[in-house]
Amino acid sequence: MAKALIVYGSTTGNTEMVAEQIGGHLLEKGTEVTVKNVTNTFPEDLSENWDCVILGASTWGDSEIEFQEDFEPFYENLDKVNLKNRKVALFGCGDSGYEHYCGAVDLLVEKMGELGAVIMNDPLRIDGEPDDSSSDIKEWAAEVGDAI
Template sequence: MPKTLIVFGSTTGNTENAADTIAKHLEKNEYAVDIRDASDVSADGLADGYELVLFGCSTWGDDEIELQDDFIALYDDLEKASLKDKPVAVFGCGDSSYTYFCGAVDAIEEKSEQLGAKVIVESLKIDGDPDDDEIIKWCDQIISKN
């Protein structure tokens, strides 16, 4: 039963809904899941005690990549999260009409890798409202890698 942490930042509720779908599917597959809103966590030792860490963040901004407001402080202090050698996967919602579609997902994945995390699957970039089937397929990839 892999102990899993899901941390999400959501403004409209789409990324939170995706996080909930992920948590339910992983729990159904015998994962122990803690799900936290980014506004309620500190980066200090965040990943300690977890075998898998999933980050979810929506993206704003057309001219530049803007992370969801609640996720910014966590992103800025991510080096304190103890991600070295941790399996990590990233998901998020965005709008494909923007120049940097789900750019926050790319930024979090890149920073996690720079900090020594092992990104285990390709990130999940959701265009608009979350599609449960798409999310579950992504979760199944995680389960097969973990």
């Protein structure tokens, strides 16, 4: 059975909800899933024996991109992890009314490139309430499941 780790940072619960939904869809398709809040996760945990690592963070700030506050220190320490050729998928919640819509996801894409990770599919960006994007979340999770 393939094993996936989902790590999320979430302030008002939106990214958490998306993480749980992704986890549920992957589980339905037969993937063993661990969903963790970034507050309980060390970057080194990504090095364990996962077939894929899924990272999710919301974007805050205004004139410049700010990660969700719990995710920021985790992001800053990602360089410590060897993610070369590891399969990753990225998602985040945001609001397209802001200048840097889902900017945290863009920064994660860049970071994964620097670290040589393999991004499995187009990152998922949720605009506004996750409840309005249930079918997109399901479709995206299916893509990830197929690519594991």
